[in-house]
Amino acid sequence: MVHPLIGIHAAIGELGVLAFLWVFVELLNPTEPRIKRAKIAAALGTLFFLASWVAGGYYYVTYYGPAVKPVIKSGPAPWAHGVVMEVKEHVFLFLPFLSALTTGLVYRYKNNLIKDAGARTSVLLLCALIVIVGLLMAGMGYIISTGARAALEGKIA
Numbered sequence: 041m042v043h044p045l046i047g048i049h050a051a052i053g054e055l056g057v058l059a060f061l062w063v064f065v066e067l068l069n070p071t072e073p074r075i076k077r078a079k080i081a082a083a084l085g086t087l088f089f090l091a092s093w094v095a096g097g098y099y100y101v102t103y104y105g106p107a108v109k110p111v112i113k114s115g116p117a118p119w120a121h122g123v124v125m126e127v128k129e130h131v132f133l134f135l136p137f138l139s140a141l142t143t144g145l146v147y148r149y150k151n152n153l154i155k156d157a158g159a160r161t162s163v164l165l166l167c168a169l170i171v172i173v174g175l176l177m178a179g180m181g182y183i184i185s186t187g188a189r190a191a192l193e194g195k196i197a
Contacts, residue, residue, distance in 0.1 A: 042185075045099040050181055053092035053135075057174030059085030060139065063146065064167035070154045075146070078153075082143040085170075089136045096132070108188055115191020120184050128180040135173060142166040 059081045066078040112121040145163050146153070153160045 043099060043103050045095055045103070046181075046185070049092050049096040049099055050178065052088050052095060053174060053177060056085045056088035056092060056135070056139065057171055057178075059088060060142065060167045060170040060174070063142070064164060064171065067146075067153060067160055067164055067167070070160065072151055072154075075151055075153055079143075079146050079150075082139070082146045086136065086139040086143045089139045093132070093136050100129075111191045112184070112187045115187065116194070117187040117190050120187020120190075124180050124183045124187070128177060128184070131173060132177055135170065135177070138166060138170050138173075142170065 062081040063078045063085065066074040066081065070078070109121055109125075112118060112125075142163060145159070145166070149156065149159045149163070153163065
């Protein structure tokens with residue numbers, strides 16, 4: 041049976057991705073009200089990534105490491121852990137820090153983002169990076185889950 045923490049971890053992480061997509065959209069054509077909304081979305085996104093980090097870490101240490109990892113490694117797709125999970129573990133560590141940096145920049149520059157195209161472009165690029173990496177995390181999670189299912193069913197799904 042799939043542990044509920046996997047869904048919680050993934051759902052909260054995707055909310056973080058959506059929050060930074062929201063920031064990106066608000067800052068494409070910034071106005072004072074849009075910047076206020078971008079600040080809220082960025083703060084929420086950072087909180088979501090931190091919560092996802094905690095939920096995923098707890099699941100990994102408590103359930104995945106002792107029970108799921110050995111199953112995947114002994115199954116028909118051991119690379120799902122050996123490659124994909126290892127990449128996911130290390131790349132995901134950057135998301136809370138990138139999101140905190142982006143949130144800090146939105147709060148620091150505030151209404152200057154309306155006139156300062158360089159600052160706005162920097163924040164937009166960070167938001168795009170966060171969204172892309174976040175979506176890659178979801179895809180990697182799917183591959184890892186497929187590796188676990190394949191091991192339990194004895195075949196590649």
